[in-house]
Amino acid sequence: xxxxxxxxxxxxxxxxxxxxxxxxxxxxxxxxxxxxxxxxxxxxxxxxxxxxxxxxxxxxxxxxxxxxxxxxxxxxxxxxxxxxxxxxxx
Amino acid sequence: xxxxxxxxxxxxxxxxxxxxxxxxxxxxxxxxxxxxxxxxxxxxxxxxxxxxxxxxxxxxxxxxxxxxxxxxxxxxxxxxxxxxxxxxxxxxxxxxxxxxxxxxxxxxxxxxxxxxxxxxxxxxxxxxxxxxxxxxxxxxxxxxxxxxxxxxxxxxxxxxxxxxxxxxxxxxxxxxxx
Numbered sequence: 001x002x003x004x005x006x007x008x009x010x011x012x013x014x015x016x017x018x019x020x021x022x023x024x025x026x027x028x029x030x031x032x033x034x035x036x037x038x039x040x041x042x043x044x045x046x047x048x049x050x051x052x053x054x055x056x057x058x059x060x061x062x063x064x065x066x067x068x069x070x071x072x073x074x075x076x077x078x079x080x081x082x083x084x085x086x087x088x089x090x
Numbered sequence: 091x092x093x094x095x096x097x098x099x100x101x102x103x104x105x106x107x108x109x110x111x112x113x114x115x116x117x118x119x120x121x122x123x124x125x126x127x128x129x130x131x132x133x134x135x136x137x138x139x140x141x142x143x144x145x146x147x148x149x150x151x152x153x154x155x156x157x158x159x160x161x162x163x164x165x166x167x168x169x170x171x172x173x174x175x176x177x178x179x180x181x182x183x184x185x186x187x188x189x190x191x192x193x194x195x196x197x198x199x200x201x202x203x204x205x206x207x208x209x210x211x212x213x214x215x216x217x218x219x220x221x222x223x224x225x226x227x228x229x230x231x232x233x234x235x236x237x238x239x240x241x242x243x244x245x246x247x248x249x250x251x252x253x254x255x256x257x258x259x260x261x262x263x264x265x266x267x268x
Contacts, residue, residue: 001164001165001166001171001267001268002163002164002165002166002167002248002251002252002255002265002267003162003163003164003165003265003266003267003268004145004162004163004165004251004254004255004258004263004264004265005160005161005162005163005263005264005265006149006159006160006161006162006261006262006263006264007159007160007264008152008153008157008158008159008160009158009178010156010157010158010179010181035262036260036262039259039260039262040260
């Protein structure tokens, strides 16, 4: 008999809204893409995190919003993605 | 353009509206209509590969929906076997429970029980009883191929399963033979 077991958890990413309506935080404890690359024993490209940070910054260009990216861990892909209204950040 | 998750409240509201206008049986008839006309991918998969088609279909759809689940497949070379699924958090029902601006359709989860079993039954796959915990957006169930399908279907499923076995590690799937 051939047996397969697939176990997927989504709780590794949380999206949080604070009481401030002008803020949104996405906390990724494990990035599935980075996890997959690590499992393949393929080296992670330098600046891999730019996929997220640059895209978010570009999306926010010419909008009232600013994207921030922090706590990047290239081993797990963990990071904090933060969106905040520019006026509110002042 | 809206994301696929945005359709979930629309489905729920549509079900509520149909029941309000007619009755629950009419909602079931609507699901039966969807089952007959919009599940070509599932039907094609099980028609070609038998029980393993179920694995391929739900592996794709549950990952695409970012569900929180465990799925197991136990397949014999003659095509018999069974598959189990433990949905720890259904993204669809979970999304509805998080919505505060409307009440989810009271029998939303019933649609899965109406949509899938009739198609699977056509190809000799029996659906086991379903455990449901609506308030936790959790459910569990099983699919069984009790009798061997046609040899070409068993062979196609077995070959696809062997390929899955080869790629299992890269995909984060636990695989073993016994």
